Amino acid sequence: MNILLTNDDGIYAHGLYSLYEVLKDDHELFVVAPDSERSAVGHAITLADPLRVRSLNRNGSFFGLALSGTPADCVKLAVHELIKKPIDLVISGINQGANLGINVLYSGTVSAATEAAILGIKSAAISLDTYRDPDFCFSAKFAKRLIAWLNKIDLSSGVAVNVNVPALPPDQILGVKVTKQGTSRLVEQFDKRVDPRGDIYYWQTSSETLATNEDDDIDSIALKQGYITITPIHFDLTSYSTLNSLPTLQI
Amino acid sequence: MNILLTNDDGIYAHGLYSLYEVLKDDHELFVVAPDSERSAVGHAITLADPLRVRSLNRNGSFFGLALSGTPADCVKLAVHELIKKPIDLVISGINQGANLGINVLYSGTVSAATEAAILGIKSAAISLDTYRDPDFCFSAKFAKRLIAWLNKIDLSSGVAVNVNVPALPPDQILGVKVTKQGTSRLVEQFDKRVDPRGDIYYWQTSSETLATNEDDDIDSIALKQGYITITPIHFDLTSYSTLNSLPTLQI
Numbered sequence: 001m002n003i004l005l006t007n008d009d010g011i012y013a014h015g016l017y018s019l020y021e022v023l024k025d026d027h028e029l030f031v032v033a034p035d036s037e038r039s040a041v042g043h044a045i046t047l048a049d050p051l052r053v054r055s056l057n058r059n060g061s062f063f064g065l066a067l068s069g070t071p072a073d074c075v076k077l078a079v080h081e082l083i084k085k086p087i088d089l090v091i092s093g094i095n096q097g098a099n100l101g102i103n104v105l106y107s108g109t110v111s112a113a114t115e116a117a118i119l120g121i122k123s124a125a126i127s128l129d130t131y132r133d134p135d136f137c138f139s140a141k142f143a144k145r146l147i148a149w150l151n152k153i154d155l156s157s158g159v160a161v162n163v164n165v166p167a168l169p170p171d172q173i174l175g176v177k178v179t180k181q182g183t184s185r186l187v188e189q190f191d192k193r194v195d196p197r198g199d200i201y202y203w204q205t206s207s208e209t210l211a212t213n214e215d216d217d218i219d220s221i222a223l224k225q226g227y228i229t230i231t232p233i234h235f236d237l238t239s240y241s242t243l244n245s246l247p248t249l250q251i
Numbered sequence: 252m253n254i255l256l257t258n259d260d261g262i263y264a265h266g267l268y269s270l271y272e273v274l275k276d277d278h279e280l281f282v283v284a285p286d287s288e289r290s291a292v293g294h295a296i297t298l299a300d301p302l303r304v305r306s307l308n309r310n311g312s313f314f315g316l317a318l319s320g321t322p323a324d325c326v327k328l329a330v331h332e333l334i335k336k337p338i339d340l341v342i343s344g345i346n347q348g349a350n351l352g353i354n355v356l357y358s359g360t361v362s363a364a365t366e367a368a369i370l371g372i373k374s375a376a377i378s379l380d381t382y383r384d385p386d387f388c389f390s391a392k393f394a395k396r397l398i399a400w401l402n403k404i405d406l407s408s409g410v411a412v413n414v415n416v417p418a419l420p421p422d423q424i425l426g427v428k429v430t431k432q433g434t435s436r437l438v439e440q441f442d443k444r445v446d447p448r449g450d451i452y453y454w455q456t457s458s459e460t461l462a463t464n465e466d467d468d469i470d471s472i473a474l475k476q477g478y479i480t481i482t483p484i485h486f487d488l489t490s491y492s493t494l495n496s497l498p499t500l501q502i
Contacts, residue, residue, distance in 0.1 A: 042323075043293030043356045050444075050452040072293075072357075077453060081441045102369055105294045105486055106323075111356075114488075118353055118436065142502065149500045158434070159490045176500045181489045183409070185369065190332045193301075201301035202328060228502065232493035235356055237365075238432045239410045242483035249400045249427045251393065251479065 001088040001151065003027045004116075006074045007095065008108025010037045011056055011066045015094035015128065018136035019143055020063070023091075026144070030087070031056075031064025032078040034071060034108075043111040044070045051077060071112035079119055089150060090116035091143065093126035094136050098164045100220040101184035101209070104233070113160040114235055122150055123160040129223055130167035138173075139165040142228065155232075162231045164223050177227040182218035184209045252339040252402065254278045255367075257325045258346060259359025261288045262307060262317045266345035266379065269387035270394055271314070274342075277395070281338070282315025283329040285322060285359075294362040295321045302328060322363035330370055340401060341367035344377035345390050349415045351471040352435035352460070355484070364411040365486055373401055374411040380474055381418035389424075390416040393479065406483075413482045415474050428478040433469035435460045 003023065007016045011033035023029055035054060052068040065082060067074050071092060079087055092112035099107040109125045116123035124146060128139045142165060150161070162181075166173060186206035193201055214221050219229045254274065258267045262284035274280055286305060303319040316333060318325050322343060330338055343363035350358040360376045367374035375397060379390045393416060401412070413432075417424060437457035444452055465472050470480045 037299065040298045041293070041295045042362070044295040045291045045293070045357055045439075045455065047291045047455055048288065050454055051441075052450070052452050073455065076439050076455070077441060080439060081443070081453065102486055104488055105362075105365065105369075106296055111293065114356070118356075145500065145502070149498075153498055156490070156493055159493050162488075170502075173502060175502060178494060178497050180491075180494065181487055188296075188327050188331060190302075190328060192332070199303070201303050202332065203301055204296065204298055204324065204327070230497065230500070232490040232497060233488040234490040234493075235353055235488070236432055237355055237413075237482075237484040237486070237488075239407070239483040239485040240431075242407055242410050242485075243429060243431065246429050246481065246483060247400075247404055249396065249481070251396070251421075251424060251426060 001027050002085050003029055004078050004087045004090045005029055005031045006033045006071055006092050006112045008034065008038045008041065008071045009096055010034050011064060015096055015136050018140040019091060019094055022140040022144055030078065030083050032067060032074045032082055033064060034074060035066035035068055038070050038108045040106045041070045041108040042106050043072055043114065045072050046070060071108040072115040075112050075115040087121055089147065090121050090123035091126065094139050095127035096134050097127060097131050098129040098223060099125060099127045099162060100164060100223065101182040103185055104162060104181055110162050117158050117160040118235060120157055122155055124150060124163055126163045128165050128167055138170045159232050159234050162233050164219060164229045166223055166226055168226060172226060173228060174226040177222045177229055179217050179219040179222050179229040179231045181231050182214050182220045184220040252278050253336050254280050255329050255338045255341045256280055256282045257284045257322055257343050257363045259285065259289045259292065259322045260347055261285050262315060266347055266387050269391040270342060270345055273391040273395055281329065281334050283318060283325045283333055284315060285325060286317035286319050289321050289359045291357045292321045292359040293357050294323055294365065296323050297321060322359040323366040326363050326366040338372055340398065341372050341374035342377065342394065345387050346378035347385050348378060348382050349380040349474060350376060350378045350413060351415060351474065352433040354436055355413060355432055361413050365484065368409050368411040369486060371408055373406055375401060375414055377414045379416050379418055389421045410483050410485050413484050415470060415480045417474055417477055419477060423477060424479060425477040428473045428480055430468050430470040430473050430480040430482045432482050433465050433471045435471040
């Protein structure tokens with residue numbers, strides 16, 4: 001297959017390279033990724049600044065293209081301009097840190113997969129549930145199986161999969177579970193500081209995920225239990241349960 | 252009510268000011284908006300840079316706080332740090348240009364409303380369907396009615412409304428319609444150029460919305476027919492129709 005690899009941790013990230021290494025013998029790979037970290041950019045695209053592309057070598061040979069844009073920009077520019085062959089699949093990741101619950105909205109990793117779905121291309125976002133000393137070995141091998149599975153299945157147009165892998169020794173992983181996006185989220189905090197000139201500024205940070213009373217088929221719960229989670233996602237934000245309950249409003 | 256006003260066109264935008272003018276006598280208003288245009292930033296938040304806040308006067312008196320961040324940052328920082336009173340409602344807009352279909356994903360205006368919903372605050376995004384010489388007079392007056400309506404109704408937690416107003420003379424507007432988010436979108440194009448140093452760069456631009464065969468209850472269709480559209484949106488991206496059809500995957 002012709003596979004586009006991207007991420008939001010930037011083209012130098014280990015998670016991206018580990019995907020590349022494990023897939024390069026079986027597929028034709030095209031790497032187009034942000035030139036630096038673009039975490040938490042959500043589905044941002046770049047309209048007010050020009051996009052620049054830089055060719056990048058690793059270990060002495062061509063590795064991919066570094067873009068001065070967001071993950072969604074990478075997918076758009078790759079598909080429309082940079083890659084001359086038809087792309088069969090877009091894989092975004094492997095992200096350092098899980099993308100679960102409401103945090104999915106902020107995730108550049110997931111937005112790259114959603115962008116591919118918008119363009120009608122099968123796609124997956126893959127994240128590993130750790131920020132410290134990540135070992136991408138198992139999750140990269142799992143990505144190979146995931147790609148074979150994606151290749152076989154009939155995914156509706158406009159649907160992508162958001163995959164999270166627990167940071168456990170492989171023999172402790174309980175299996176793969178199809179899940180719903182839950183409502184867990186990081187609770188933001190603001191660290192107020194004064195700069196050397198006496199001006200106030202804030203760092204946005206976050207504390208632990210809110211505890212939620214959710215079912216076993218929710219992404220964060222299943223991941224914590226030791227399952228790899230696969231959440232099918234789409235780009236329709238309509239709240240269907242609300243549609244018919246809204247009262248009339250006159251002009 | 253205590254109402255937080257924000258937008259993605261920036262604190263100097265006419266659409267925001269027209270909202271302020273029409274609401275200021277009936278409500279306590281708090282304006283926290285980006286210090287410059289932040290269109291198409293989607294649900295981006297700012298983690299790697301500090302956030303700075305600047306107080307802004309208009310017509311000789313305090314108007315609001317300009318933030319060096321995204322619309323979602325504005326809502327978070329306003330609620331957690333900047334405003335000491337409880338916020339009853341967040342209104343984002345009035346945006347110059349409609350926010351319809353898949354483009355909702357890229358919209359900073361809508362993401363501010365979604366962010367409010369995440370924080371458990373009732374909210375609406377309002378957009379006017381024109382980019383040229385917008386007259387916000389009618390849409391600002393309609394915002395007043397919308398706010399009274401929002402105050403009365405029982406909106407589920409986590410649901411916001413995305414409102415689009417046609418740029419028509421008021422007597423040609425057919426009414427208000429509750430709609431679903433459609434699949435119309437702007438089709439991106441990339442304008443490839445060479446800078447004075449001989450390096451290539453791209454401008455991301457877009458052409459007309461894709462024609463889609465959609466029903467009358469879809470946002471873009473109803474708006475084109477002359478209705479004000481109200482789409483209830485939430486932050487759950489799960490594709491429920493796909494959930495039970497995915498085949499098993501072993502580790």
